[in-house]
Amino acid sequence: MIIDRTHARWCYFVLIFTGLLALSYLIYVHTSMVPPTGGTILGLIYGILAFLIMAFVSLLGARKKVPAWRIGRATTWLKGHLWLSLLLIPLLLFHSGFKSGGPLTVVIWMIFAIVMASGLLGIILQQMLPRLMTEQVRMETIYDQIDHVLQQVRYETDIQITQLVGPLGVELIVPEGATAAKIKEGIPQPGSEQLKKFYLDRVRPSLDPAVPVDATFNSATKINTFFEEARLVLPPNFHATLDTLRDVMEECRQLERQKTLHHWLHGWLFCHVPLSVLLMVLTLIHIVTALWY
Amino acid sequence: MKLFAILPPLEAVAENKLEQGTPLSLEELLKISIFQGVPKPLLEKNLGAVVLRRFRKGEVICREGEQGSTAFYILTGTAQVMIKTPFAHLKTKSTSRWGHLFSKMTSLFVNKRDDPRAQDTIAYIPIDAPVDLSYQDPVATLKIGDLFGEMTCLSFYPRSATVVAGESCEMLEMLQNVLQICQRNPTFKKQLDDNYRERALVTHMKSVPLFKTVSDDYLKQLKAKVTLVSYEPGTVICSEGDTADALYLVRIGFVKVTKAFPGGEMVLSYLPRGSFFGEMGLLGYVQDERRRSLRVPVHIPAKLTLKDQTDPIDVTVADLSNHGALLKTDHPIATNQGLLQFTISIEGTITRVQVQIRRTMESEDSATTIGVEFENMNELQATQIRQIYQKSSTTGVRSASCTALDHVELVRVGFEEMRTMMKLFPSVQEQMKKAAENRESANRYLMSVPRDVPLDDFLDHGLIQAQNLLILDLSKCTRCDACTEACAATHDGVTRLVREGLRYDNYLVATSCRQCMDPLCMVGCPVGSIRRKDSLEIIIEDWCIGCGLCARNCPYGNINMHPFEALEEDHKNPGVMKPVVKKKATTCDLCTDLPEPSCVYACPHDAAHRVDPKSFFGFQGSTPEGVSVSNLETTK
Ligand code: SF4
Ligand code: SF4
């Protein structure tokens, strides 16, 4: 989520609330000469507030499961998730009286730190990566479709080259869900063998969806240079085909780039979500044990 | 996603040989009347491409919506042709009993009786056979000598109807090359045309709203007078500006209607089987005749930009249509705004006027030439001059160009026949006028867009015309797919939002329909159930058979196939009904029934917005970069 001026009110709220919490804490320390802990009324209030906020921020996952329910706009939920979770920092610090406590609370503190850090990383990535993806991946497709698109591109390229140079001598893999096309093999032209070899040795390996694009093709400039050089070697009747192959390679490169950016954009969640669940469970254990004993 | 433009679609690559059926020898083929006269070597080369098929009573020959590449010619027996998909269109509405709290949209299949639509007037459904199906009872019989599946065979459109053997029958099943050989054979062509004239022409004409009131007797007389014409793909049937001499009914294939506008060509429509064209030009002819005796002076105020006020100007006017009108201009005056004002006096009938303006003493080559459009010819009061050649609907010339998109066969009703019909049945003229006016106003609206908003290719896609746009701000969108999930959750598990499409700057534009300049979705519907309303909104009629071609053709993924359950007779156990899953095409309505579309509501990153394109474009033009889209005027 981009942090822009629509977040201003949330930001002010968090700042003011933190100020009030700090004030209450200072007054308490000033009057009773000891910091509040979980066992004191004020410490308990901090704890309850922190737990309520944790429960609310955890509900974001549940809210995503019922997207059609009109229980508040998802944007509001996410803004609440971001800003209210920041309040957890002063609340938990004041609740614990700036002490790490027993082994369980130490673990809770550590997990809390990782969850907060991963959330922060997520926010930072979300400020940059969507824009980067938009700029760098003009041929973007739906993430789940990338492999299918790559398969399709390779299949169609294979067909096109076969139509020009005859059988390639490799298995043409029909993309899932597509029908095998009837291929009309063209009349071999001068230089067909050269094109075939060039395609099979230099281009086709990088069209394999399972294999990352070769380093020769990892930037638009490199791709252009590569195919410009190929024009010098291959006869002019294949120059239009080279242009098509260049475009195909550029599409594959962009889709690979999309995959990488997508992994960055969503990868942090693999740490953030399970650890948040664990944090919630440990917090519940902490509450039960604290109340019990 | 970029795809190879040079490759045909996979399904379009047909086999050269048929796998089912009994192959016929050359001698056997030559004994069949439709092959008589065909050169032997030609037939010999295509022996595997035509087979004899035998069907038992009740056996299904082809199913509606299926892909295919063959046509069938009935040698013996009869077949029943029918549409089995229940007639209903999809309607989505919010059915929550809790206000909008659990806003679930329910997709209902409703028929015309329960949800009447303003323009539903069809009595017959066009199919790929020599008969049309009655809307009330969509079943008809095909007999010996009938050919069906021509469009599937020639243009690979999906099957338009289900055909079941009515009794034991024999048919020739043929591939495109054999069908084309047959079509070039005059004996076969004549047999098909005679068959059509005899059995289908009257129903076909009756299915056109224009001829609804014409008596059967008159239509029977007309059968012999009309001409059946065919065109190969890409052939121009008539060009804008040609003299209008006939009305055409589309019998097979699709006709592309285009109009020239500065810097390009606008596709006004794709006309499927059952449509007609040419009425606008014809009406002009008729009205010309009526007015030939009128000689009324007309004064046209014209304003044209000059280099500067002192430019000495010569103005000449010419009646390009050669209808003998007398044209005069008075002395032009340059106004303070650097504009030129003058008057053209016209006596007689005006069709198209050319105005040439040049500075005195300069050669004719340097003249600025413009065409003049008269907006209200009936009162002979021209009110506006536009810098584009465009004739009003009251001229005797073609107002647009028509081209055969694929193999097209037409019924040509000549000017004389039309004139007689209009005299005998005045309502025909009324209907034509109504159709011409509707078409003219829709065309005018379409044409006005690129002229009034000369922006970049974003607008060329017709986006500005949409009532609402759904835009995704790609610089905010984390590609989390919450929007598509919300759309699916709201619409019975079927999402109508595909996060792919046209990009404009940092926005991905998804909308209910872009009302394209070239509405590709309309090409190929085998039953003509997708069309544009006069308001340009795409509408899918309730006899859609769910073949999915329109969804595949729409480049922006704005058409979705919605599955539903229906009961159908089990072919293996006649008389027993079994549940089957059918599909209907539907376009996204941007959840107009809800205060805010589900996708927008469910986007956690404030990246999805439903916006009014007018304010969106206004914003784009006047606000500095970096302002958040959330400041846009969003339409709720
Ligand atoms: S449905 Fe698709 S192709 Fe048809 S007009 Fe709308 S956007 Fe264009
Ligand atoms: S509207 Fe679309 S899905 Fe329905 S019959 Fe026509 S092309 Fe097929």
Ligand code: SF4
């Ligand atoms: S919900 Fe919002 S952020 Fe997620 S994919 Fe849709 S538009 Fe993008």
